[in-house]
Amino acid sequence: MLAAIGLDEKQESAYRALVALGAAEVGDLAHRLALPEPDTERALRRLEQHGLAAQSSARTGRWVAAPPGVALGALLNQQRHELEQAELAAALLAQEYRVESDEPAVHDLVEVVTGARAVAHRFVQLQLGATEEVCALVTGKPIAVTGMDNEAEEKAATRGVTYRVVIEREVLAPPDGITEVSAALGRDEQVRVVDRVPTKLVVADRVLAMVPLNRRGAEPAALVVHASGLLESLTGLFESVWRDAVPLRLGGRGEVSEQDSTGPDATDLEVLSLLLAGMTDAAVAKQLDLGLRTVQRRVKGLMELTGVSTRLQLGWHAYAKGWVARDLQERP
Template sequence: MSAQEASMLGAIGLDERAERLYTDLVVHGAGAPDELASRCGTGGAETRAALAALAEHGLIAPQREGSARYSAAPPTVALEALLTGRRHALRQAELAAAALAEAYRTAGGDGGHGDLVEVVAGRDAIGHRVAQLQAGAVEELLALVTGRYDVVRADATGAETAAVERGVHYRVVLERQALDRPGAAAALFEAMDREQQVRVVEEVPTKLIVADRAAALVPLTEGAAGGEPVALVVRAPALVRVLTVLFEQTWEWAHPLGRDDEAVTVGAAPAGEPDGVDRRILALLLAGATDQAAANQLGLGLRTVQRRISRLMSLARAETRIQLGWQAHRRGWVPD
């Protein structure tokens, strides 16, 4: 880890040595360069460079004019001024990015839709887009992983680790063949340790990444036989919704993966098929029967019928009875 990466105040341009020196001045009071070097365990040249950086940021000043001793500026004043400046700079960068995006759409000559679907070719370019999706995710990242050719090695850029540390929730569905890869168990245990949810199915329909249900990446080709892979980055809301539904349907039928000491365990799929009683309840509901009438005809209690209907709606991912009926026909739970 570099000094800049280790600094908690790196966002305002301070490296670890400068931050340690400023903290020492805040806690222990003023000091001369040699004294501060001794207190902070740094060399003289490093201490002088850190003092120069702190002075440039307005965080320290000589105790009095001509003094060789430095004291810290009050953190509530000095740091807030720096943070305000950084916030302003970030806001200006956001405005510039919006202007560039508008210029990109205009230059595309396609009515402003040029950035809704982007074709990306080559492993490096695709890897960069994957890292961008993870770096930009705020809440959730969904992924389907095949057992075929790897376009991007898992967390090759560190973007996944950074996203998890920010609180991004990961849900991943693996193709069973992916479990046969060397090192698959170790990678799964690492993901589980970070509280990522992982499931497995016999075969996933395609590789897929969806970030915050706002952007997705899906391959057009896998790059087999020495060819370069090609992928689509999709930001068109309707297409992203379709790809999200594809993930959710795959997730619904996948088996959760767990851990037993050093072995991977596979649990029962949370989804399932309705039993005979469920199917008769569905048939009665579709024929227009009320919950109570269905309970009477089947010799069941009303609450039992309602619990079964609630489970069926969850199983079908239906929010209304009408959606449940449509899903029941689509899935073949009732005769046409």
């Protein structure tokens, strides 16, 4: 938890123990932490550098914890200041980049990344840099990067980045494939399946895309495509595959199964009924014990399914299709 301010696990454990005790001898603290005394003393020295602990002036070898509210508050303020400076620098660099790239040369629109490690690193960067949406086509035989299992995806999803992923059916064959897809669905990601995808592809915020270069016998390589006609084509390719793919859903017992893409499922119908009854998205989410993003994602999916652009149109379509019933009783 305190890694953000530069403490490793041993140092954080030492500080927590010292806070609980108020003050302690090195030997007593080492025994409490089940660490050798030299390691404990090094941890205390590191805490001293951060202003989190100090040696007692009244008793040699005794260490005293600094008050967390004061000591940690100071460190957090320092971290915030450094982050603000970094954000400012990033904004200035981005502005400079935009000025320089108003009319980019053709060779600047495409980067060639070579080597498995470099490709994997760029793949992670695309996800960590996304702010709105990541779209991906996942093959059953990844080369430099895996399909669904990576920390960057979890971190991006936690920040509110939405994911739309189309996987080949082959991905579901091994047990770990089912596990990874289940984890993705559990994070409210949208996952669909097809027999084959045309290529592995990642599109971040519709401004960057990454597609592999398949070179037989050569080391892995990929193209990173910036805003251009080629990027629009790759985005269009994803949308085309997405429309024809079958949605996957997570059952009550955690099983992954395909759902009929021709109509809404039971949860969709519940969401529709409550919205048509006048409830807000937040109220629907609370009533059905769903996340707010889940409700909004389902409504968006229903609008895409019916080809409408407003919720009013969706309501009329739902009545026309018989998804929900009107209350035809006349009110007194």
